[in-house]
Amino acid sequence: MRFNRHNDRTIEDFGEQWTKYSDNEGYYGSLELLSDILSPFLKLEEIKGCRVADIGSGTGRIVNMLLEAGADHIIAVEPSAAFEVLCLNIQRRERVTCLKITGDKLPAYGDLDYVISVGVLHHIPDPRPVVDAAFKALRPGGHFFVWLYGKEGNRLYLALLKPLRVLTKRLPHPILASLVEVIYWPLVLYIKFCHRAPLPLRGYMLSILERMSPEKRRLIIYDQLNPSYAKFYTKQEAEKLLLDAKFQNVRLHHRHGYSWTVIGTKPLFE
């Protein structure tokens, strides 16, 4: 029960967040960023013609990227009030089925080539039912691709973030948005220093954050401070998430030295 309450609150938080920050403009919503997220396990060409589910679609950023990459059909799952934003933002409605459900309720299609979940499972206190649903929805030989916050490489960041989040996850939107403004300018300075020194999170700052528009950098700060629940996964925890659900050939990549990309395959024979 405690876990459900936590997830309900987080879903509410995201409903509000994505209603305030609803667009996916620029690098933030680009095919170039999708390629970076999927690398080194998947190439954009591998998505072409596939049936894919995206769990936790938010404003439809990943859905539109997948459409652009040529996915044949996408099941977009979003349980929060962002569902309305998702439906408005989707570019090719005839190729997308939108479901306002939590990930554990993903129908057991059994014929999907990929299930993708970017930045979602770390906001769910008990993600196992979602991983099980992904397993059932895939065809034998289909792949589950997950991106998670990582613990390794984030020690200093987490020492600052964790105490701050105790307060910020409770703040109403206008106050949190003002705090984001306060953090924004030191962050811009930090990115500049990253060019000169091997500072923590340098890889992420220079490869990803620097390429985002000022508006999207603000959203990313907000996104770190707003949700009620956020877990930072160790490599072992991230691997276990898929192994426990019977995925095979589970592989991990420490993306830009701060997060975990995980991919597993549903066995051909169970």
Ligand SMILES: C[S@@+](CC[C@H](N)C(=O)[O-])C[C@H]1O[C@@H](n2cnc3c(N)ncnc32)[C@H](O)[C@@H]1O
């Ligand atoms: C950080 S956002 C990521 C959105 C999108 N994947 C992206 O990368 O732009 C996390 C999303 O997961 C959704 N979410 C939270 N709990 C969920 C659950 N149990 N099942 C499915 N989605 C969930 C939230 O509502 C939110 O939209």
